[in-house]
Amino acid sequence: MSQAALQQNNAQTTPTMQARKGRPRSQKSKTAILKATNSLLLHMSVQELSIEAIAKKAKVGKTTIYRWWPNKTAVVMDALRAQPGIQSPLPTPKNNTEAIIMQLDKLIRMLDGNNGDTIAQLFSEAQADDKAQKIFARTFLTPLIDAVEFSIEQGKEHKEFRSSLNTKLAVDLLCGPIFFRLMSRPADLNEEFRETYPKEAVRLISA
């Protein structure tokens, strides 16, 4: 049920769906929870963050959190997404090469700064906990990989890339270095990297 709730949570709830039995979900509480989560993450890691602390800070019952999110990872993912300027849409690219460059640029932007730490920690949690893994994949990793894959496939059709290019390998080559740097030397995930890496990476797989 939580899963269903989560779905509905993320989606734009249609007016007809809201006409349900029982007291409706408190939007105020939801906002308070996500806000408290983001606030706490400025001072501590995802692992250190506790549901109890969120509940206390948001002045909300623990139950309310557990009712709507299956675990900490899900709360944090939602909190990240709720941040302003995260889901800024990409401008229309003129070709697939540019599309990929824009996606990588956006990814690096997102991982630079405080959110980067949080996402690295979520990536971490996902390694250990199956439920966390699924949520992280569904809300973050899969969309990213799918988008890049799509651009590569399109690029192969449009002769921007050679048709012999292994799509999955290309995805790893494009995204892997970014995450590796994030997790091994986060300080080097800076502006310079953002300006040089995407072009360089695409150039390599085009070769």
Added chain:
Amino acid sequence: MSQAALQQNNAQTTPTMQARKGRPRSQKSKTAILKATNSLLLHMSVQELSIEAIAKKAKVGKTTIYRWWPNKTAVVMDALRAQPGIQSPLPTPKNNTEAIIMQLDKLIRMLDGNNGDTIAQLFSEAQADDKAQKIFARTFLTPLIDAVEFSIEQGKEHKEFRSSLNTKLAVDLLCGPIFFRLMSRPADLNEEFRETYPKEAVRLISA
């Protein structure tokens, strides 16, 4: 003190060092702890693994663990290293290109299978916990990066790679995809990948 102890732990303790006052360290306990850790990691993640569980399984006091290792990450790293067939030395490569290929091949071998999960989880823990970060970096990541960096630098000197190659970026390009695949699609970290990736990756940065 724990740091010192760890050092001593890893090095071959000279006979003179062992000739100290008091009851000597029980080799039996150390073995039991590492064995128990490896055994437990077959059924659970590093995050789920608890010091208490190790102590119980190894029939050892918790204090004994805390005396010799600063935290869980350190225990697990030691336990991994204690596994047979992990530190197989590399054969002498005929040039730096081959050296890198061999290092990547060894890395993929190590990450394939059960150990891969554990290392991914350690990589994870390192994101959240500073102490874990330091230990993971010192015992795993830095040696790897240093070795690859060294080979690249050497390769640049020997004209195997163009001198304009950004070494750090090259390291990310070589290692990043492997870890990205490990953490996002571990099933694809298979034999085929091991046979094709290293050569392909080196070819790319040579271009």
Added chain:
Amino acid sequence: MSQAALQQNNAQTTPTMQARKGRPRSQKSKTAILKATNSLLLHMSVQELSIEAIAKKAKVGKTTIYRWWPNKTAVVMDALRAQPGIQSPLPTPKNNTEAIIMQLDKLIRMLDGNNGDTIAQLFSEAQADDKAQKIFARTFLTPLIDAVEFSIEQGKEHKEFRSSLNTKLAVDLLCGPIFFRLMSRPADLNEEFRETYPKEAVRLISA
């Protein structure tokens, strides 16, 4: 308001009182609640019983219960009274001695079996909770004590008992042993006890 409602609840609601505005109380819900309560009390103690469980079992909103009963004790008391064969009227006694015997006999009958446990548990709750205390006293204890007191007083007037008999003490002497046995050795509150105790007890206070 709940208190007033409770009164009305117990009394025979006059037709004029029912002619109020608004939707009338659902008799169906009331019955379902009391039935569910009795049913649940067969498998659990009053303390274990929860309002939520009653509401769920009776397919009734929690609010409906809270609207009509101030607390769990009140619900359980009502549920007990709703059981068939509880409020069987006593036959007319030929004197006050016999009246007391009949009252004690009825009491023991009531306390023998499943209801005994429930009443003992109610007696218990009453020790801790003032509201419960008042309800238990009003609906169970006071009527009993008053009836016995009345018979004793009458008996004193009719020279059945010596006039120096302390009425309150006599009540304790007559009722106390029954409850003590109920709460300390409920198994001994059996048929034999029911047949022998009342006569013996009255004989003692007559002496």
Added chain:
Amino acid sequence: MSQAALQQNNAQTTPTMQARKGRPRSQKSKTAILKATNSLLLHMSVQELSIEAIAKKAKVGKTTIYRWWPNKTAVVMDALRAQPGIQSPLPTPKNNTEAIIMQLDKLIRMLDGNNGDTIAQLFSEAQADDKAQKIFARTFLTPLIDAVEFSIEQGKEHKEFRSSLNTKLAVDLLCGPIFFRLMSRPADLNEEFRETYPKEAVRLISA
């Protein structure tokens, strides 16, 4: 194990038993827990009392309480016993009639005042919870009943009481009224009652 621990807890631990492995039980914590319990019981009922509150007040981990007592009832029983002046030994009676009078007098003294409420509440909890029942019986009820039974049996042998007297019934007659008054009209469990009841009760069963 907790049961065993409890036993040892109550008994005078022999020196040989204390010579065990591991850190010995902290007497300081034990004292703090019992003291905190007594202190809290001045302001709240046993039912309202929570383990968490005790732990907080005593500045003790919850685990420490759960390690040594199986439940709240056990803690409260121990706390009661730890009060000064509870286990005052009886002076030697000159016969069994007097022995019973002294036992009843002691019982009333114990039940008069704050402890009376607590014991009534414990008696209550015992009605609902089997574990509580056993502990209450073992540490309070059974000793009392046994003592009175013993005196009655002795009194029958010494011709103080008629041999046809039903011992169990006599116990109920002697003790029941006291508890009935405690639970139904605790205010009447006063000094006057303490001075008159025991003699009167014994007189009755002697008749």
Added chain:
DNA sequence: GGGTAACCGAGACGGTACGTCTAGTCTTTAA
């Protein structure tokens, strides 16, 4: 027959306490 009032179910809300678990420390005896 529309308005109004009290009811109904469902279920979310802020809370409290539960009993369990683990962390990391401390205190003993035995080797």
Added chain:
DNA sequence: TTAAAGACTAGACGTACCGTCTCGGTTACCC
């Protein structure tokens, strides 16, 4: 001195209920 055993404080976990609230709906009455 170290090992083992195990008790210590501290605090998060996820669950169960509490008593209150807020919905959409449902009867009844009253005008």
